Amino acid sequence: MTDLCDRDGANRLATKIQDFWRKRGFDVIVEMKDEGFVSTMRSARTDVRSNMINGMPTKLVAAEAG
Numbered sequence: 098m099t100d101l102c103d104r105d106g107a108n109r110l111a112t113k114i115q116d117f118w119r120k121r122g123f124d125v126i127v128e129m130k131d132e133g134f135v136s137t138m139r140s141a142r143t144d145v146r147s148n149m150i151n152g153m154p155t156k157l158v159a160a161e162a163g
Contacts, residue, residue, distance in 0.1 A: 104129070107143035114147065123154035 100106045111127040118125040125147055132142045148155060 101145075102142045103140070104131070104143045107145050111145050114145070118154050119158065122158055124156045124158045125149055125154045 101110050107129045111129055114127050115125055127145060127147045130144045130146055132144055134140070135142045
């Protein structure tokens with residue numbers, strides 16, 4: 098099982114989210130935030146945050162000049 102809460106896993110997840118929505122014409126900003134050690138997880142945690150609302154993107158990608 099891959100760990101999506103460590104820095105590498107969070108980075109992979111953030112990239113997948115951005116790529117998924119970009120292919121559908123949306124500009125989604127995804128950032129990672131280190132939260133430090135979490136006693137219940139017994140490890141450090143990295144959160145993935147985005148500018149989406151209720152899991153849906155808010156901005157279409159600007160049309161490229163051609």
